[in-house]
Amino acid sequence: MEPAFNPRFQPAVRSRNASEKIKRPPAGYWKDAWRRLRKNWLAMTGLVLILLIALMSVIGPWISPYDYSEQNLRTGKNLEPSAEHWFGTDDLGRDVFVRVWEGGRISLTIGLLAALIDLCIGVIYGGIAGYRGGRTDEIMMRMVDVLWGLPYLLTVILLLVVMGPGLGTIIVALTVTGWLHMARLVRGQVLQLKEQEFVLAAVTLGAGTKRLLFKHLIPNAMGPIIIMLTLTVPQAIFAEAFLSFLGLGVQAPVASWGTMINDALITVLSGEWWRLFFPALFLSLTMLAFNAFGDGLRDALDPKMRK
Amino acid sequence: MNRYIIRRLFQMVITLWVIATLTFLMMKAIPGDPFSGEKKLPEQVLKNLMSYYHLDEPIPVQYLIYMKSLLQLDLGPSIKYETRTVNTIISESFPVSAQLGTQALILAVVTGLLLGVVAALRHNRLIDYGAMFFAVLGISVPSFVLAPLMQKYLAVEWELFPVATWEGWEYSILPSIALAAFPLATITRLMRSSMVEVLTQDYIRTARSKGLPPYLVVFRHTIRNSILPIVTIIGPLTVGILTGSFVIEKIFSIPGIGKYFVESISNRDYPLIMGVTLFYSSLLIFVNFLVDLAYGLIDPRIQLFKKGGN
Numbered sequence: 001m002e003p004a005f006n007p008r009f010q011p012a013v014r015s016r017n018a019s020e021k022i023k024r025p026p027a028g029y030w031k032d033a034w035r036r037l038r039k040n041w042l043a044m045t046g047l048v049l050i051l052l053i054a055l056m057s058v059i060g061p062w063i064s065p066y067d068y069s070e071q072n073l074r075t076g077k078n079l080e081p082s083a084e085h086w087f088g089t090d091d092l093g094r095d096v097f098v099r100v101w102e103g104g105r106i107s108l109t110i111g112l113l114a115a116l117i118d119l120c121i122g123v124i125y126g127g128i129a130g131y132r133g134g135r136t137d138e139i140m141m142r143m144v145d146v147l148w149g150l151p152y153l154l155t156v157i158l159l160l161v162v163m164g165p166g167l168g169t170i171i172v173a174l175t176v177t178g179w180l181h182m183a184r185l186v187r188g189q190v191l192q193l194k195e196q197e198f199v200l201a202a203v204t205l206g207a208g209t210k211r212l213l214f215k216h217l218i219p220n221a222m223g224p225i226i227i228m229l230t231l232t233v234p235q236a237i238f239a240e241a242f243l244s245f246l247g248l249g250v251q252a253p254v255a256s257w258g259t260m261i262n263d264a265l266i267t268v269l270s271g272e273w274w275r276l277f278f279p280a281l282f283l284s285l286t287m288l289a290f291n292a293f294g295d296g297l298r299d300a301l302d303p304k305m306r307k
Numbered sequence: 308m309n310r311y312i313i314r315r316l317f318q319m320v321i322t323l324w325v326i327a328t329l330t331f332l333m334m335k336a337i338p339g340d341p342f343s344g345e346k347k348l349p350e351q352v353l354k355n356l357m358s359y360y361h362l363d364e365p366i367p368v369q370y371l372i373y374m375k376s377l378l379q380l381d382l383g384p385s386i387k388y389e390t391r392t393v394n395t396i397i398s399e400s401f402p403v404s405a406q407l408g409t410q411a412l413i414l415a416v417v418t419g420l421l422l423g424v425v426a427a428l429r430h431n432r433l434i435d436y437g438a439m440f441f442a443v444l445g446i447s448v449p450s451f452v453l454a455p456l457m458q459k460y461l462a463v464e465w466e467l468f469p470v471a472t473w474e475g476w477e478y479s480i481l482p483s484i485a486l487a488a489f490p491l492a493t494i495t496r497l498m499r500s501s502m503v504e505v506l507t508q509d510y511i512r513t514a515r516s517k518g519l520p521p522y523l524v525v526f527r528h529t530i531r532n533s534i535l536p537i538v539t540i541i542g543p544l545t546v547g548i549l550t551g552s553f554v555i556e557k558i559f560s561i562p563g564i565g566k567y568f569v570e571s572i573s574n575r576d577y578p579l580i581m582g583v584t585l586f587y588s589s590l591l592i593f594v595n596f597l598v599d600l601a602y603g604l605i606d607p608r609i610q611l612f613k614k615g616g617n
Contacts, residue, residue, distance in 0.1 A: 133611070142322050145595060148543065149326040149588030150333070151580060153572045157337045181543070184595075188539040188602065195608035223500040224536040231446060231493055238449045242554070245451075246569065258449075265455055280452060287447030291439070291496070298500060302507075 036300040043296020049289035053282060057108055060101025068102040069253035070094060081274050088274040090263070099255045100278050106256040107237045107283070109167065114174040114236035115229055121175070122182025123225060127213050129183070130190025141187070148180050156248055170249055174236050182228055189221035222301050230294035234287050257283045311611065315599075319592050326588045327581065331373065334572075334580050335366055341386040341575045360386060360577075373581065382585070383578035387570075393582035397564065401586075404551030404563035407479055411486035412548050416541065419491045423498025424530065430503050438495060445492030454485040454558045471559045482559045486552055490544050494537055501533035508532075535605060542598035546591045550583075 027035070037043055061068060072093030079089040087096035129140040156173045163169040193199065194217060202216050218225070241258020243249035250256050257279045264275035340362070342353060357363040361372050376383055382393035426438035461481060462470040469478050505511065506529060514524045551565025564583065571579035602609045 137611070138318065141595070142318055145322050145588075145592050146325050146329065149322070149584065149591055150329055151568065151572065151584045151587075153569060154330065154333045154337065154580070157572070158333055161337060181540070184543070185536055185539050188535055188598075191602060191609050191611070192535050192606050195606075223504045224497060227496050227500045231496070234446050234449075241449065241451075246573075261449065261452055265451065276452070280448070284444070284447040288440075288443050291443045291446070295439070295500070299503075302504065 033300045037296055040296040040299065042292050043300070046289040046292030046294075046296065049285060050293060053104060053286055053289070054108060057101050057104030060104070061098050064095065064098040064101075066095035066098045068094065068098045068255060087278045088272070090275050091272075094253075096260075096274060096278055099260060100257075100282055103255040103257045103260050103279060104282060106167065106250060106254065107240070107258060108286070110171055110174065110240050110256070111233040111237045111286075113171050114178055115232040117171070117175045118179040118182050118232050119225070119229055122179035123186050123218060125179070126183035126186030126188075127190055127218055130187035131194055131209065131213055131217060133191070133194075137187070141184075144180050144183055147177060150177075152177060153246070153248075156243060160248060165251065167250070170240055170243065173243070173248075174239055178232060178236065178239075182225070182232070185224055185228055186218070186221055189224055190217050193217050193220050219301070223298050226294050226298045226301075230290045233290055234283075237283065312600075315596050319589075319596065322592055323585065323589060327374070327377065327585055328370075330581060330584050331370055334575075334577055335369075337575075339575050341577065343575075360384075362577075373578075377581075377585075382582035385576055385579045387574045387576040387579065393578050396567065396579065397582060397586055400562060400564040400567065401550070403473060403561060404556070404565055405549050407482055407486065407555075407561065407563065408545075408549035408551065410479060410483040412490070412545060414483060415487040415490040415494060415548075418487075419494025420498055420537070422491075422495040424502060424525065426495070426499040427502035427506060427529075427533075428525070430506070435499075439499070442492040442495040445488040446496075448488070450485050450488060450552070451554045451558065453488055454482070454555060457481050457485060458558070471561075473559075473561045478559075482555050482561060485558075486548060486555050490548065493540060493544070497536050497540060498533070501536050502529055505529050505533040531605060535602065538598055538601050538605065542594040543591060546587065546594050550587050550590065 025031075072089065075093075077089065077091055077093045079093075081088040087100060089095055090099070125140065125144075129137045155176055159169055159173050159176070163172065190213075199212065199216060202212055207216070237256075237258055240249050240256055241262050244256065244259040245262050250259060252259075260279040261276060261283070264272075264279065267273065267275045341360075342348060342356060348356070354363075361369050364372070373383070380394075382397070384392050385396060388396065422438040422442065426435040429435045458470055458481065461467050468481050472478060511524060511528055514528045515521075519527075550568070551561075551563040553565045553569045555561070556563045556565040564586075567579060567583050568587070570576070571583055599611055603611060
């Protein structure tokens with residue numbers, strides 16, 4: 001009897017190498033995180049919004065026929081939003097639309113750079129202090145106390161004297177003390193995490209300090225870190241506005257969202273709402289977007305949240 | 308434990324001394340002097356003033372003179388406010404800021420924790436989104452925008468509260484709210500994120516499956532394990548809020564200590580700069596010490612003082 005053999009099928013060649021081969025591209029940690037992030041519509045809306053606002057800050061000043069410092073004192077003061085001036089004009093007759101996007105450039109640069117630098121220094125400093133503990137922790141944290149205790153404005157003025165005014169000085173001034181919160185937060189988290197069983201397991205398996213910190217402790221502290229990061233962005237933007245208010249920040253006619261809001265505060269009483277509304281709107285939208293994105297990112301980076 | 312506390316107290320004194328020294332050097336390094344702002348003084352008057360405040364001495368001598376009076380807890384006379392000493396300025400203005408700050412802090416901590424916990428328990432539901440929207444508004448509207456808006460609507464147009472100044476409890480409501488907005492939002496967001504994470508842990512499932520009532524799961528297991536980041540943040544936050552806010556005090560014309568942190572520096576009022584800085588730093592250092600002690604109480608696995616040395 002002939003074996004039941006259908007000529008449409010071929011017996012597969014079995015080879016050990018071939019069956020071990022991984023056909024699909026591996027889904028690593030980051031790919032996995034991205035896949036989870038993509039499904040979170042709130043976070044994706046946030047991301048798109050951030051990109052849109054960043055894009056407009058780059059091209060906004062180009063597509064507008066006006067210049068951000070161009071004044072029109074005779075006929076163009078405090079005009080309502082119209083076809084010519086989409087967001088109206090301010091008390092010096094400057095176009096608010098172009099100033100909002102010019103301000104976006106400055107504010108976003110300050111906010112993002114300050115937050116990024118705070119993140120790097122704060123996480124590493126706090127991580128080391130918390131992980132090493134004991135004497136190292138004490139010395140490192142006393143240094144944090146000292147930096148925190150120094151009068152902030154004195155530091156800023158000193159920096160301005162040494163470095164001269166400019167965007168770089170402002171960012172340095174914001175980061176000199178900005179990372180302290182992050183460092184103490186990460187240290188606190190690491191102090192708690194390092195006593196847990198998974199760290200003991202990792203140590204038993206022979207993990208070194210670097211691996212423990214970057215693969216085990218810091219990823220597990222990611223929640224508070226990301227929240228802190230999304231809080232640092234607005235804080236840096238406001239801190240710049242405060243410095244400008246004291247005459248230590250960006251100098252007029254350069255605009256930032258903070259200074260625009262600051263200058264427009266009198267309109268709460270006088271009624272030119274658009275001068276306060278538009279910079280405040282885009283600042284708030286940016287914050288909303290960062291927070292939505294930050295929350296989604298936190299959930300995506302946390303493998304425990306996998307459904 | 309006791310040895311740890313004694314060691315920390317000793318460290319605090321050293322830290323404070325370092326801060327005092329650095330601040331002293333920094334304020335001498337920035338250009339300007341206390342008498343350059345006003346109209347030109349006759350040379351002899353200027354000379355007498357300089358010698359009265361020891362400003363004509365070399366800087367190391369000035370430093371030693373200051374340190375000597377500091378050891379006697381005497382912060383010296385203010386240069387700008389000629390009739391008052393730094394000690395009286397602080398003791399008069401701090402209680403105002405402290406009262407305002409305490410109210411704002413209670414508001415922020417209670418509401419913030421409540422919103423954060425509720426949002427985490429209803430993760431990704433309507434209440435969660437509502438609480439987070441509220442929190443983000445609190446973060447993204449700076450206090451210097453919130454305060455005038457509240458003044459305009461709540462005080463001027465609807466006449467619910469007094470507009471400004473400091474004459475009674477009802478005057479403190481609006482500034483307290485304005486002061487509380489940012490910390491409230493911070494606490495809400497941190498608490499939510501931290502709790503969402505703890506809620507996925509196995510011990511929470513164990514607690515639930517052994518039939519513990521939900522409120523006990525929340526109070527005994529979830530909150531205690533997720534409150535550490537809040538405690539870390541609340542320390543410095545408390546000091547920042549108690550020592551007043553330049554912006555809020557200015558908008559509501561409140562005679563608090565906040566303005567001296569800015570004004571002392573723009574006036575180059577050296578004794579006042581040192582005074583408010585040391586006052587602020589002592590509070591900060593002490594609160595950070597309390598936070599470290601609190602870590603051990605919240606999570607007994609954290610032992611800061613047992614593993615001395617490396």
